[in-house]
Amino acid sequence: MKPLICVPMGDPAGVGPEILVAAVLDSVVRESARVVAVGNKAVLEKAAVAMKVSLEFNLVGEDLSGLKDGVCNLVHMDNVDMSVFEYGKVSAMGGRAAFEYIEKSVSLAMAGKVDALATTPINKESLKSAQVPYIGHTEILAGLTDSHDPLTMFQVHDLRVFFLTRHVSLLEACTLLKKERVVDYIRRCVGALRQLMGRDDVSMAVAGLNPHSGEHGLFGTEEDREIVPAIEDARKEGYVVDGPKPADSVFYFALKGAWDAVLSLYHDQGHIATKMVDFERTIALTLGLPFLRTSVDHGTAFDIAGKGKVHALSMVEAIRLAALYAPNFKATVCKNS
Numbered sequence: 001m002k003p004l005i006c007v008p009m010g011d012p013a014g015v016g017p018e019i020l021v022a023a024v025l026d027s028v029v030r031e032s033a034r035v036v037a038v039g040n041k042a043v044l045e046k047a048a049v050a051m052k053v054s055l056e057f058n059l060v061g062e063d064l065s066g067l068k069d070g071v072c073n074l075v076h077m078d079n080v081d082m083s084v085f086e087y088g089k090v091s092a093m094g095g096r097a098a099f100e101y102i103e104k105s106v107s108l109a110m111a112g113k114v115d116a117l118a119t120t121p122i123n124k125e126s127l128k129s130a131q132v133p134y135i136g137h138t139e140i141l142a143g144l145t146d147s148h149d150p151l152t153m154f155q156v157h158d159l160r161v162f163f164l165t166r167h168v169s170l171l172e173a174c175t176l177l178k179k180e181r182v183v184d185y186i187r188r189c190v191g192a193l194r195q196l197m198g199r200d201d202v203s204m205a206v207a208g209l210n211p212h213s214g215e216h217g218l219f220g221t222e223e224d225r226e227i228v229p230a231i232e233d234a235r236k237e238g239y240v241v242d243g244p245k246p247a248d249s250v251f252y253f254a255l256k257g258a259w260d261a262v263l264s265l266y267h268d269q270g271h272i273a274t275k276m277v278d279f280e281r282t283i284a285l286t287l288g289l290p291f292l293r294t295s296v297d298h299g300t301a302f303d304i305a306g307k308g309k310v311h312a313l314s315m316v317e318a319i320r321l322a323a324l325y326a327p328n329f330k331a332t333v334c335k336n337s
Contacts, residue, residue: 002034003115003326004064005319006108008101009039012080013087013094014300015310016120017047021055022312024072029316033323036064036073036114038101040080044072050308062104064113075104087306095126099140106144109291115330116292116322120315121300138286141293150288151185151192153261154274154297155321156281159254160261161270162189162204173266177209177222182230185263190239192287193260198328204261205250206231206243207269213244247273280313283321292329294322 007023010016020037021044023029037044041057048055056071067073079097102122108114119137127134134140142150154161164185165173186204193202206227210220217224227244234241242259243250251273254262264270274282275297286293296314304310 002032003323004034004036004067004113005322005326006105006114006117007035007037007315007319008098008105008117008119009037009044010101010120011094011098011123011126011300012040012043012085013089013091013126013305014121014123014302015305016098016122016300017043018051018305018308018310019296019312019315020044020120021048021053021072022051023315023319025053025055026312026316029319030070032320034067034069034073035319036060036067036075036108038075038105038108039077040097041074041076042082043080043085044074046306050306052308062108062113064108075108077101077104088302090123090125090129090302092126092129092131095123095128095130095132098122099127099130099132099134102137102140103144106141110145114291115326116294118315118318118322119293119295121296121298123300123302137293137295141286141289145289145291147289150286151188153189153192153285153287154270155283155285156274156277157255158257159251159274159277160193161251161254161274162192162261162263163267163270164263164265166267168267170266170268174209174222177226177265179226179230179233182206182227182263183233186230186234186239186241187237188288189261189263190241195287195329196285196292196325197260201240202260203240203242204263205245205254205259206241206263207247207250207265208244209247209265211246213246280311281317283314283318285321285325292322292326294318294325 058068058071209222223244282297284295
């Protein structure tokens with residue numbers, strides 16, 4: 001049976017509802033997964049009109065009985081007042097609703113009723129307006145599952161990229177580049193890769209920080225001082241890891257199959273590399289949770305929300321990858337539990 005992927009609707013005022021209703025009908029999604037949405041029926045009906053799609057909604061309870069094919073299976077939550085609802089607006093109502101969809105989806109995943117989550121965009125300002133005590137998806141998921149420091153991985157085509165640091169300044173990212181941190185991330189990233197890919201013989205490369213990976217101190221000492229010793233220690237532990245490899249070429253060669261993944265040292269280093277390959281098919285995966293989560297890598301796009309202008313390709317790819325990896329992920333979780 002095809003994996004069952006849960007899709008929380010996201011911020012009602014953003015493009016999440018539109019990409020959800022369009023993705024449900026996509027042939028790639030229908031061939032690879034079963035989908036159950038968590039959201040508000042009135043908002044999704046409005047989104048279907050905007051996207052000019054004819055879609056039947058099948059309301060299901062939390063036991064998820066009565067799922068149907070060719071429709072939008074929906075766990076409906078009555079948390080949007082349509083009399084005051086507006087597209088493209090930051091609101092406490094939208095932030096609270098978005099959080100509640102994620103909360104419900106997490107409860108379904110933790111109960112083993114769905115195989116993975118594929119999330120739509122939420123808005124940080126709306127979350128703040130609703131006094132939700134989290135800044136974004138990763139923090140919400142970590143908090144609701146009591147998970148420590150989940151890993152972020154991007155995938156576009158056959159390129160997989162992990163991140164040593166994410167939402168910090170470039171200066172702070174350099175200060176966080178320590179041998180112990182690099183070794184820890186190699187261990188965790190390789191473990192996550194094994195879980196996703198269902199095999200132990202995975203390999204990865206570590207990107208360099210400086211031009212030409214420092215060229216033995218000519219353009220910086222971080223490689224010789226921190227990265228090389230970390231890689232040497234990881235190899236002694238049995239990990240297949242290469243580097244530091246110059247960042248101007250390592251992502252290209254990984255895309256061509258030289259390694260299963262690359263460890264990027266800071267946010268934009270990996271983001272630019274993946275999005276230049278294929279912006280719309282760049283998907284974020286959150287690993288280190290009790291379940292697999294994939295996500296579109298774009299925001300709520302308040303400026304075009306409700307206008308039927310958004311493309312659902314990223315949502316389709318997020319659901320496809322969730323369905324692709326969910327069996328391996330669940331098998332590993334069950335084996336280790």
